Amino acid sequence: MIWEFELVLFVFLVFAAIVALEARNLLVSVVMLSVFSFSAALLFASMGAVDVGFTEAVVGAGVTGILFVIAIHKTSAKTND
Amino acid sequence: MKRSFESPITLLGARALAPFIMMFGLYVIFHGHYSPGGGFQGGALLAASVLLMRVASGSKTSSLILSNAVTTPMGVVGVLIYFGTGLLAMFLGGSNFLDYEGLPIPGMSPFYLRYTGILIIEVGVGLAVMAALVLIYDKMADGEVSQ
Numbered sequence: 001m002i003w004e005f006e007l008v009l010f011v012f013l014v015f016a017a018i019v020a021l022e023a024r025n026l027l028v029s030v031v032m033l034s035v036f037s038f039s040a041a042l043l044f045a046s047m048g049a050v051d052v053g054f055t056e057a058v059v060g061a062g063v064t065g066i067l068f069v070i071a072i073h074k075t076s077a078k079t080n081d
Numbered sequence: 082m083k084r085s086f087e088s089p090i091t092l093l094g095a096r097a098l099a100p101f102i103m104m105f106g107l108y109v110i111f112h113g114h115y116s117p118g119g120g121f122q123g124g125a126l127l128a129a130s131v132l133l134m135r136v137a138s139g140s141k142t143s144s145l146i147l148s149n150a151v152t153t154p155m156g157v158v159g160v161l162i163y164f165g166t167g168l169l170a171m172f173l174g175g176s177n178f179l180d181y182e183g184l185p186i187p188g189m190s191p192f193y194l195r196y197t198g199i200l201i202i203e204v205g206v207g208l209a210v211m212a213a214l215v216l217i218y219d220k221m222a223d224g225e226v227s228q
Contacts, residue, residue: 055122055125058125058126
């Protein structure tokens, strides 16, 4: 694996995690968690764990994103803190 | 949400994307025994395609694809396929649970018998995972809020 590409992926990972923690709008947090999961999936695949990366991409970026959106839809979209 | 309205662009995008996701899910399930993936990942992909249509088009249109009442029996059928194959191999083969060489399929060498057993198991697992994920979504979105 090219180490520059992995570095870019790690920077993406940290950036997405910080934005997901700090955002006021919870929908932004959900989208950033999906970005986090997708970067993690690419990293897993680049390290040779294709099965783990596949599961992370499908479940982390796909299904949990939808479930979080439904949970936000049921409650309020803004954080209180 | 402030207000909810139907967007034709979202609907068209979801309609274009969902069949390909479903096709890829079937590919992943049926090639699971010699390539990455398998029952769980393929079932999650199938569920993702159904959930995409549910999110994009609301429950009326999307229940034409997979009805709300069908998901629970589907999950039960998946679990029954899994345990049925395992117990059949155990009792007729006289060996352990899920020992595929004991499956009563005539005219098959043990090598291909093992492949076939894994394939049947993965179809059951895929059905159960897909039904369970769609069921969770249905229960969460029950009585859609739109104020």
